[in-house]
Amino acid sequence: MKSDSWKLNLYIVWTAQLLGAIGMSACLPFLPLYVRELGVRSHDEAQVWAGLVYSASFFFSALLTPYWGALGDRYGRRLMLLRAYIGVAIMTLLMGMVHSVEQLFLLRLLQGALSGFVAGSIALVAVTTPAEHTGFALGFLQTSLSSGNILGPLIGGISADFFGLRPAFYLVSSLCLTSAVVIALFSHENPAAASELSRSPQRTQVRDNLLFALKNRELRVVIVLLFLGMLGLSATQPVLAYFVEQLGAPSAYIGTVTGALVAMLGLLGIIFAPYWGRMSDGESWQRVLRLSVPVIGVSTLLQGFVPHYLFLFPLRFVMGIFSAGMLPMLFAAISRQAPIERRGGLMAFGSSATMSAQLVSPALSGWVAARLGMQWSFILAASFFFLMATILNRFSSRRVTSQATRT
Numbered sequence: 001m002k003s004d005s006w007k008l009n010l011y012i013v014w015t016a017q018l019l020g021a022i023g024m025s026a027c028l029p030f031l032p033l034y035v036r037e038l039g040v041r042s043h044d045e046a047q048v049w050a051g052l053v054y055s056a057s058f059f060f061s062a063l064l065t066p067y068w069g070a071l072g073d074r075y076g077r078r079l080m081l082l083r084a085y086i087g088v089a090i091m092t093l094l095m096g097m098v099h100s101v102e103q104l105f106l107l108r109l110l111q112g113a114l115s116g117f118v119a120g121s122i123a124l125v126a127v128t129t130p131a132e133h134t135g136f137a138l139g140f141l142q143t144s145l146s147s148g149n150i151l152g153p154l155i156g157g158i159s160a161d162f163f164g165l166r167p168a169f170y171l172v173s174s175l176c177l178t179s180a181v182v183i184a185l186f187s188h189e190n191p192a193a194a195s196e197l198s199r200s201p202q203r204t205q206v207r208d209n210l211l212f213a214l215k216n217r218e219l220r221v222v223i224v225l226l227f228l229g230m231l232g233l234s235a236t237q238p239v240l241a242y243f244v245e246q247l248g249a250p251s252a253y254i255g256t257v258t259g260a261l262v263a264m265l266g267l268l269g270i271i272f273a274p275y276w277g278r279m280s281d282g283e284s285w286q287r288v289l290r291l292s293v294p295v296i297g298v299s300t301l302l303q304g305f306v307p308h309y310l311f312l313f314p315l316r317f318v319m320g321i322f323s324a325g326m327l328p329m330l331f332a333a334i335s336r337q338a339p340i341e342r343r344g345g346l347m348a349f350g351s352s353a354t355m356s357a358q359l360v361s362p363a364l365s366g367w368v369a370a371r372l373g374m375q376w377s378f379i380l381a382a383s384f385f386f387l388m389a390t391i392l393n394r395f396s397s398r399r400v401t402s403q404a405t406r407t
Helices: 006-038 041-076 077-095 103-115 117-128 131-162 165-186 200-216 217-234 238-247 251-282 285-303 310-322 327-336 340-372 375-407
Strands: none
Touching: 006 041, 006 077, 006 103, 006 117, 006 131, 006 165, 006 238, 006 251, 041 077, 041 103, 041 117, 041 200, 041 238, 041 340, 077 103, 077 117, 077 165, 117 131, 117 217, 117 340, 131 165, 131 251, 131 327, 200 217, 200 340, 217 285, 217 327, 217 340, 217 375, 238 251, 238 310, 238 340, 251 285, 251 310, 251 327, 285 310, 285 327, 285 375, 327 340, 340 375
């Protein structure tokens, strides 16, 4: 591979992921409103169903992502990325045609079984980027998700308020198909890297990847941190639209206000994710996260106690700055610990951790909100970040002690 070809490949994968992210985020923040449109009238029941529908796609994703990652190491990460985009496109098209919340739930499960374009993008970029640029590359790749989270919710919010929710699902499908075309025509992967594990059975490969991760203390800690970080980031998603409504947002523009609040995190991700990525290339990722994670926790906690929806904007501004690089830094840490022949599979375990969190957290948050009040969803989310901070402090202190003992 030419010395600068990794940059071109990064831009291509970035473009495809941007289109996919725009599509996915166009409807996700407003699934609670779609649940009501499908006939769930009880407020408490709608909150529970919103959490279940939001989490559903992550059930099979969490289970199957390590296998997709292992297959990617054998047959090519690029091929797995194409499979993911096409699978999401088909399932999302069908979601726009459902007539009951049970049908929507079933299609979200199937979408999860076939999806994984974020994990595929991370794996493809990780194996085609020089090690010294991994933090920057994954931070830059994160900006495509952030950009999608800006454009998607705004498009989805306007669609929800003026045209209804179903057109958003058709838009998702077309954008994901476009992403598949971009990857098929323009991306590349080192054939040698794509076939490193072709000598081993896929079943053994997944098991060996798991054993490798369990034996490496830093990998174990990073995967736990990915799980907790995504628990915190996704906990308030199912109730945000209802919370904005409760705090006095105009009823005609609840979708637009919710979309703007979600989009704010995306905008700040574009600005700050590459900065955090460069910092993690030159600094200890633990040191950087020990600074940022407590700030994320405090800003999340305070959102649950605001008296008016407008106060959410400055708090999410702070949250967005400090959360922009959290996931890219952790994935870059996995990449640095992973041999090239296992990188896709080990990245998939990290992705599986985030998907498991997205499975558990929204459903748990919806249940907590229905029984204790929506304020408690924000308390729950903040507690995950504070637990992350505790683990980071313990891991860093033990590492310093271990290094001192060796010297």
